[in-house]
Amino acid sequence: MKRVITYGTFDLLHYGHINLLRRAKECGDYLIVALSTDEFNSLKGKKSYFDFQKRKMLLESIRYVDLVIEERSWEQKREDIKLYQVDTLVMGDDWIGKFDDLKDIVEVKYVSRTPEVSTTKIKSELKEEIKI
Ligand code: C2G
Numbered sequence: 081m082k083r084v085i086t087y088g089t090f091d092l093l094h095y096g097h098i099n100l101l102r103r104a105k106e107c108g109d110y111l112i113v114a115l116s117t118d119e120f121n122s123l124k125g126k127k128s129y130f131d132f133q134k135r136k137m138l139l140e141s142i143r144y145v146d147l148v149i150e151e152r153s154w155e156q157k158r159e160d161i162k163l164y165q166v167d168t169l170v171m172g173d174d175w176i177g178k179f180d181d182l183k184d185i186v187e188v189k190y191v192s193r194t195p196e197v198s199t200t201k202i203k204s205e206l207k208e209e210i211k212i
Contacts, residue, residue: 082108083109084107084170086170087171089199100193100194104191107168114150114156114157115151116128167186168188173190176190
């Protein structure tokens with residue numbers, strides 16, 4: 081059983097997130113998503129539209145996702161990888177290189193982001209539409 085983990089906020093869930101989750105699941109048999117808590121989001125300088133419980137419920141409804149855990153800090157990855165016996169960490173390539181320090185205990189894979197979509201872009205385009 082090959083275990084994969086990925087981390088993120090996954091706010092306003094969109095097809096870019098789904099592409100990432102599908103690609104992460106393709107790397108193994110069991111996918112854990114460490115979902116940023118609302119408190120960690122503020123540490124990341126992000127305010128999500130949906131709170132943690134709603135974002136968790138959405139992720140848990142996705143066929144590629146086997147388990148959702150909390151992401152409460154930048155530093156927890158090493159501990160998560162050991163605790164959940166993770167084989168592969170998968171992140172979008174906007175994070176390329178950022179988690180290479182974990183290569184001593186896990187395979188690290190950066191997969192290409194879905195370029196044209198982002199939560200930020202959705203929010204700003206909706207704002208523009210409402211202005212007109
Ligand atoms: N993603 C993607 N394509 C997009 C948007 C996002 O592939 N168009 C990927 C990101 O690269 C990331 C994942 O989807 O791997 C989640 O993205 P975010 O919710 O924006 O997560 P982020 O804020 O990058 O948090 O400790 C790591 C952080 O928690 C990652």
